[in-house]
Amino acid sequence: MSSKGRVLVAMSGGVDSSVTAVLLAEQGYDVVGITMKTWDYSTSGGRSDKEVGCCSLESMNDARAIALRHGFPHFIVDIREEFGDWVIERFTNEYLAGRTPNPCVLCNTHIKWAALLRRADDLDCEYIATGHYARVRHDDARDRYLLSRGLDRNKDQSYALWGLPQEHLARSIFPLGEYTKPDIRQMAADFGLDRVADKPDSYEICFIPDNDYGRFLKDRVDGLAEEVSGGDFVLKDGTVVGQHDGYPFYTIGQRRGLDLALGERVYVTHIDPDTNTITVGPKEDLMQQTLTAREINLVKEPRLTDERPAWGTIRYNDAGAGCLVWQEDDDVLKVAFAEPRRAITAGQSVVLYDGDDVLGGGWIHEVGTAVDDEKAAAAQAVA
The missing domain is CATH 2.40.30.10 (Translation factors)
Incomplete structure (x- = not known):
């Protein structure tokens, strides 16, 4: 057991989490790598030519290969049921309620950290670590753990971590918070992480690899497209100016894809799920x-x-x-x-x-x- 303690590192197979694991091992932590399978690619729909994202077989193999090369154990755990029960259900229900959810924050707050800490306890790990660009420290005067922006403001991910309670922050390590993204790519090259050093960042929702949330909702909710199609686009005064494809497939601030010829640019300003009505108006609205x-x-x-x-x-x-x-x-x-x-x-x-x-x-x-x-x-x- 390292004097710095044992840490469970969430490894997605990307450059950030890979550097996190190797950096902590270099710093003297006793590292255990873990990759969490959150969704089943075969049921996600969308692109079918190649698996993408953190749950692909390629990403899991990359994470395992790095762990083996650097001499620490690696596990793959299946959390599809707990992930789906909360994140995907709430994601779907929020759109059906006329709101626009953020699944990454939902996952961090309710699923990922709890799942990691349960596995950390099983593996006698004192800490968990991820590749987020954020910082955490203990404030002695307040006797609280504080979460701060990462040094690289272009990559800062503290926004996605606001929901972590004190007991989770107390056991969390974010090694990348003190570095910039170029630093991390250089570090990956220096560590010999050739498999991931130049791997591009992923911006898709992990369970929607084609980034088409409308298609995902239609696939998930039987009859949704037929049930909500043909609703009214209206102006603020209630004047009907067109029909839309269904309120769940639009978001506040959307301009493209409205197919309205009103002589000026208009945006979605309000969504009413009860009446399947979408209000549009100028940017000022x-x-x-x-x-x-x-x-x-x-x-x-x-x-x-x-x-x-x-x-x-x-x-x-x-x-x-x-x-x-x-x-x-x-x-x-x-x-x-x-x-x-x-x-x-x-x-x-x-x-x-x-x-x-x-x-x-x-x-x-x-x-x-x-x-x-x-x-x-x-x-x-x-x-």
């Missing part, structure tokens, strides 16, 4: 300034007792903006931005930062346009 988040997780502080300024992001790769945040109830956050933001979308996450530290986050449930002048001025303090 997408501007919102307030939101309500639920299913919250506070990281830096156990509770936000007073209104406070923060930096709020409303989607992955969002640059963010100054805002005022306060906790209205145990599981309700209110956020008021200094200026209106484009396409705040129910179903996505709002993640709040204090400098580089994640203050907390939650799932966006409601959006609004109005904010009083006092709150807007307070939010402007960090804008």
